[in-house]
Amino acid sequence: MPSLFKRSLLPKLRSFPLAADSLTILPSAAEFRRCLLERIATARQRITLVALYLQEDEAGQEILDALHAAKAARPTLEIVVVVDWLRAQRGLIGAAKQPGNSAWYQAQTRAHETEVPIYGVPVQTRELFGVLHLKGFIIDDCVIYSGASLNNVYLHKFDKYRFDRYHLLHNKALADSMQGLVYKELLASHAVCRLDLPSLPTTRSLRGGIGDLRSRLKSAQYDTRAGGEPSFSLSVSPLLGLGKNNPLSRVICELIAASQLQLTICTPYFNLPLAVTREINRALERGVKIDIIVGDKTANDFYIPPSEPFKVIAALPYLYEISLRRFAKRHQAAIDKGLLNLHLWRDGDNTYHLKGMWVDQRYTLLTGNNLNPRAFRLDLENALLIDDPRSELLEVRARELELILQNTQRIASFRELDTLLDYPEAVGKFLRRVSRVKIERLLYRML
Structure with a gap:
């Protein structure tokens, strides 16, 4: 597939060969939880879990108990948990002041005879300016890749779930590469400290190390020397x-630019970077059929029902809807032709957290990247790009997309989306004030 970029990365990506039967897609959050616990229980060599957070709740406790049980059963098992440093030391957004998950990690270490080290990675000195948004659970030679973190709703422990994508890739070279980056680039840094031990250093005292870590990560990459140059076979990068x-x-933009027939994009927060919007516009101009699947504002994880007290964070889903409505209005002609299809996902009071892309019948991007300005500039992100030049995974891809689209409704007109006049009074008042003082654009860049 040709690229329109002069300094293209896509044709130069080294990759690992992938057998079609070594990829499994799990259909639900409940299956993801079952699989993760089962894999932890049967691990023989290594477990490396990387997520934004491991939450102090029933599902988080289940995961941590499973890790300690696995270590007790096999003392030589190498276990590491990596989460964001700052996220682990605060409570939930909008909740009363809480000590954060780090206090729970320390209590769990005291309560168990086995050791499960939990490391905090400070991507920035303030959470607003960047977090660890890497994804991937490495268990022996299997990579479980999902945008999900580890708590009740992501793991569908009780009634509610947060819908994501869940992929299992059995590939030793890929697992080695992903674990290698964790050890060589993250755990080797003086800024990365254990959260499960007492007397944590202050973020201020780590400021120099954080700067060095961030600088190094900007040029870091996965070790793909065990892989090969691009070839006409199924592979993963x-x-x-x-x-x-x-x-x-850059690769995300190149993939959109390379699309010729069909492009599907998933994002939970409709706040596309300018570079992505530009390539989508160009793709529409050359006749590419584009499907964008986004969560309804009520399926956003920041949504708070109007019956509950207003918090500033509750305005975010409405900001995203405003952005979506503007986009739909600009492209109403393409929507009318069926060239652009905007799908809103909603399933009761459950939430939507899917990210990723499908390009023509060849590329599939698995990622935790929200395709927003924050992901493109501030957070540490990763992805797995599956290249399928022989169309070996078409049936698997089609099943996943069919499952994702089950709870969606196509927007036939931008007028179907609410406006400021339709929003709860407190939300409308806040958004009008934000617009007047010209900080709306800043919010879009940061959140």
Whole structure:
């Protein structure tokens, strides 16, 4: 597939050969939880879990108990949990002041005879300016890749779930590469400290180390020396991205630019970077059929029902809907022709967290990247790009997309989306004030 970029990365990506039967897609959050617990229980060599957070709740406790049980059963088992440093030391957004998950990690270490080290990675000195948004659970030679973190709703422990994508890739070279980056680039840094031990250093005292870590991560990449040059066979390439114009962001834009027939994009927060919007516009101009699947504002994880007290964070889903409505209005002609299809996902009071892309019948991008300005500039992101030049995974791809689209409704007109006049009074008041003081654009860049 040709690229329209002069300094294209896509044709140069080294990759690992992938057998079609070594990829499994799990259909639900409940299956993801079952699979993760089963894999932890049967692990023989290594477990490396990387997520934004491991939450102190019933599902988080289940995961941590399973890790300690696995270590007790096999003392030589190498276990590491990696989460964001700052996220682990605060409570939930909008909740009363809480000590954060780190206090729970320390209590769990005291309560168990086995050791399960939990490391915090500080991507920035303030959470607002960047977090660890890497994804991937490495268990022996299997990579379980999902945008999900580890708590009740992501793991569908009780009634509610947060819908994501869940892929199992049995590939030793890929698992080695992903674990290697964790050890060589993250755990080797003086800024990365254990959260499960007492007397944590202050973030301020780590400021120098954090700067060094961030600087190094901007040029870091997965070790793909065990892989090969691009070839006409099924393969997977791990990608890393941090900062402006990073390789992952560039590949995302190149994939859109390379699309010729069909492009599908999933994002939970409709706040596309300018570079992505530009390539989508160009793709529409050359006749590419584009499907964008986004969560309804009520399926957003920041949504708070109007019956509950207003918090500033509750305005975010409405900001995203405003952005979606503007986009739909600009492209109403393409919507009328069926060239652009905007799908809103909603399933009761469950939430939507899917990310990723499908390009023509060849590329599939698995990622935690939200395709927003924050992901393109501030957070540490990764992705797995599956290249399928012989169309070996078409049936598997089609099944996943069919499952995702089950709870969606196509927007036939931008007028179907609410406006400021339709929003709850407190939300409308806040958004009008934000617009007047010209900080709306800043919010879109940061959140």
